[in-house]
Amino acid sequence: MSAISGEQAHRIRVVLLDADGVMTDGGLYVSADEERVTEGRRFHVHDGLGIHMLRRADLVVAIVSGKVSAPVRRRAEALGIMEVHQVSPFGKLEAVDDILRRVGATWDEAAFLADDLADLPVLREVGLPAAVANAVPEVKEAADWVGDVCGGAGAVREFSEALLRGRAEWDALVEGYVAECYEHWRSAKSD
Template sequence: MIKLFAMDVDGTLTDGGIYMDGSGNEMKRFDVQDGQGIAALIKKGVKVAFISGRYSAPTQKRAEDLKITRCVNGVKDKLPELRKIAAELGVTADETAYAGDDVPDVECIEWAGLGIAVANACAEAKKAAGYVAKRGGGRGAIRECAEMIIRINDGEAAD
């Protein structure tokens, strides 16, 4: 049973693009279907966390809008944060899923009982993952993963 689904943001929950204007304002594109997947997981009792390597106001706002359990926004060493969140929630590594796309995510992917790389992930992340999503970051990968976690938790076979 997966009790915690944690994920990277840039390149995983988004397509990796960062839009900036000349004044330094930042915008990101989030997939509505990914948001629906996260909402479905929360409704099923799964805790959801964002662990982002760079601070971003849009990431914080998205976390608030989705009412996720925890948002760690702007941390370079992600694994200690993932372990801390799991420990605070009383969740083991085997009860944790983590999705990422790049080298800073590899340790988290390896630590989690269900390590996931999105389709556009780098080779190192894909190699570390037990599951590689068919869809890319910011393009429905998190929805795909959410649906898989719900199937796992409901006792159905995963794809």
């Protein structure tokens, strides 16, 4: 896993995630019959705890997608991600502007994990542009950090860990998580 410098990692307050090709492998599962079209996505379970750790570190996590997808919205809900922006590919800059304004953060305080050309404008503006391992060449070129893991295979987890390790917070967050599990166990036994 390549490292993120302490200086860059400490500046970040908002983590922006693309959905298709970053949280998923980019596959679109579409089944259709006369009555309805059912759309599916495949997510990686490891990403969930990565996002959980980002939020434990008081970072804002937001999804900025160029597609409207019910499965992405449901996955975001399950992960407790409040900021879900499903816009057109041309609407990503505006969506991020909106998120940053409401959170009170600057572009320089945002990271974006991306995979495809629709992400380029936002990547060029944020303080920490990042790419999954199988991002297109233009996106990798624009990124300061390129992961070893492909979209949908735990790429969000890899990036989360790298960012939190850059802030020297990862080990303490893991221990805090484990301690909370023990706390839960103890209080269940004393009930």
